[in-house]
Amino acid sequence: MVQLGITLFNADGEVPPAHPEATTLQPPAYLNNLMVTPCTWVFNFQFSLEEDMYGENSIALLKAAGADFEKHADIGIDPLEFGSLLITSGLVLSDDVHWISFHGGYDFAYLMKFMWCQALPNDEESFQTLVQKYFPQLVDVKFIYMDLKKRHQANVPMNPEAASMMSRLNGKGTLQDLADELGCQRFGSPQTCGTNAWMTGNIYFALRSKIYEGQIPEEFYGQMWGITSVGNPASATMQQAILALQSGGGMNGTNVGGMNFHSGTPSRDGAPSTPTTNPAGLATSTPGPQGSHPGMGTFTPGAGGIFGNFQYGK
Template structure:
């Protein structure tokens, strides 16, 4: 969770993706992360029990944001207040974000090519996470942003992008409702949103993509499909007018081929 969007860049831009990235960069650099939710699961959505009869999801509340000092979008903060976030308590008892970034790196959950990150419309989410990890402003260009993103988060899926292949529309809560996935916890709390993202992704995968994987002609086709649709952020990179391939980014028109229209493999 973050304080919304308060600034728009001015000037001319080569693509919608470039405008979106500069908007993202300006806002992430100016604003402060409020809350982060992390859900860990296997490929079937099974959650960790840590040796108990309960299941666990992690929510981190940060102390940097001050309602009376920092910039924010009024509507965003009102939604967070209505969801139960107490900014006064977070200011005194919240986590130091710089220290959290250090622990995130030492934990081993980033910089790991064997770990897959599941997200929903996550340009800003990754922007704030990268800012916490590198402790400096985001890169000036979208290309440099994707280089950094692929370093810390080698494999990720953005459900908002994958929805193009599912005839699904709307935000996370709407998609979860259509797929009959029940929310646990209040909306606009990062832990609840994180869990809902995981469970909705599993349902989406099983309902829309499993048949394609089973019907794929050969392993080569499946691998090409997988790499084509992994690591695409909605509105950025290949979805915003440029294509990431083999570690570089180039205009989508230069890389157009039929395989890029195949549904993704998981």
């Protein structure tokens, strides 16, 4: 993961107020000690183009958005230190905190890796159990959209608002497509994870209000597009290519199936610290960035939002 964007929302889809009401602070003298409260944070992690594995297209998008990879390598946040602070932040291991993502399978895998400091489980069931422990309330906007798309294509009855929206989208389903359709405004460059975090949260609340009458169905919680919903297995050629890359088969810079791979130099425990932007032979429907939205990390469009209650302390 190169970057992580987080936007905070409350249960009504509101971001923290930039300034509190004067009447909420006692004594009023505290007003002189306050500063503007941000609603969105971007965390830039240690990442080396010389040592870490990466997808060429993803790096090109991040560079176009202004990512400074020299600074990532020199002064980027240590992922394991970030993981230790995340565990004690109150944002994980809590039923009161809801995480919102867009195509978030890889994002949660990376965050789990940061916090768990061990190899992730090899099977999906064990991985799901682990994610459920640390992120007991998570929802993936991409998963919600794909469910609507499948129902619309199968002519399953849905409310008029949902049917009309899916007809207008006509199969399109990027983060920007949904934002345009739902009237969600973007702030900042589309190639940055902070603005994608903001927009993912706004899309979620717009869907909840306009399509689901104020309540996202419970069955969508715990689902991650790209993990709990995959397409057909990758081709034998793709599987062999990925395995050759992982075993150091000399594929650096090779184009396979339209994807350019750079393996980097093994840097942590004799293995690359960052996987490619595509699954290791798992499924062709779990790619990295789609369109022009690299998102939360290098590999997933969109970003995460969290909602709870906001309160200014003394």
